[in-house]
Amino acid sequence: MSSSVRVTVTLLMCVLGSQGLDLLRATATSGNAPSTPTVHCWCSNYPNVTLCTWPKPSHSPPMHYIATYSERHREESTQHCHLIPPDSSSSASISASSFASEQLWHCHLPNLKLLTDYIINITAVHSGGSSSHLMSFMMEDIVKPDPPVDVRVSPHNIRNLLVQWSPPPSWSNLDIFPLKYHIHYQWENRSTDLGPIEDTKIELKGLTPGRTYLFQVCAKELLGLGECSDWSLPVNITVPRTKP
Secondary structure, three states: OOOOOOEEEEEEEEOOOOOOEEEEEEEEOOOOOOOOOOOEEEEEEOOOEEEEEEEOOOOOOOOEEEEEEEEOOEEEEEEEOEEEOOOOHHHHHHHHHOOOOOOEEEEEEOOOOOOOEEEEEEEEEEOOEEEEEEEEEEHHHHEOOOOOEEEEEEEOOOOOEEEEEEOOOOOOOOOOOOEEEEEEEEEOOEEEEEEEEOOOEEEEOOOOOOOEEEEEEEEEEOOOOOOOOOOOOOEEEEOOOOOO
């Protein structure tokens, strides 16, 4: 008699306050099924670039992934998204732009429609079985630009600092979909946030001479779609004690 065992486990999770709907499914035909991919999707260049990522398992048998997506109410039109493995040059450039610290699989979903519900299915498969992560989303709910770049802080008159930055290079439709920005700065054990700001510079007045401040900037779609980017790399400066 065969000793193989088939076990199926399904978990449905609805996230209140968002359009996200996750369905996790594991099927083991022998031994243990591969761990369910933990999938995160975001639109870094609305409406042109939507990516989904999940970590490469650190200890697991050889496996491959099947990644498909479809409109939620037209599942017969399922398409395969473009898979980018962690060790490729494309994956390295994407991870660098988002400050990722772990090895990630990437799935590129091109040409998504505006205001349309989609379902993506990421399935990990190996000889012991399969595990799937299904997620429903609308592109407008997962907009998240890459962080601003080239943050610069310079003295500007006595006790004033001029903070400047550049939009994320990956956001290619600034004329049609402008960005707004939030500033975070901290000193000693205190911090404050400013924004939203529609310009790419701000003058901060009345700062304390001799004190060191740390500045970071995040970017968000002007009308409030999705969420703010990750914070930019920090920049430190000490306010001069005399006029520069």
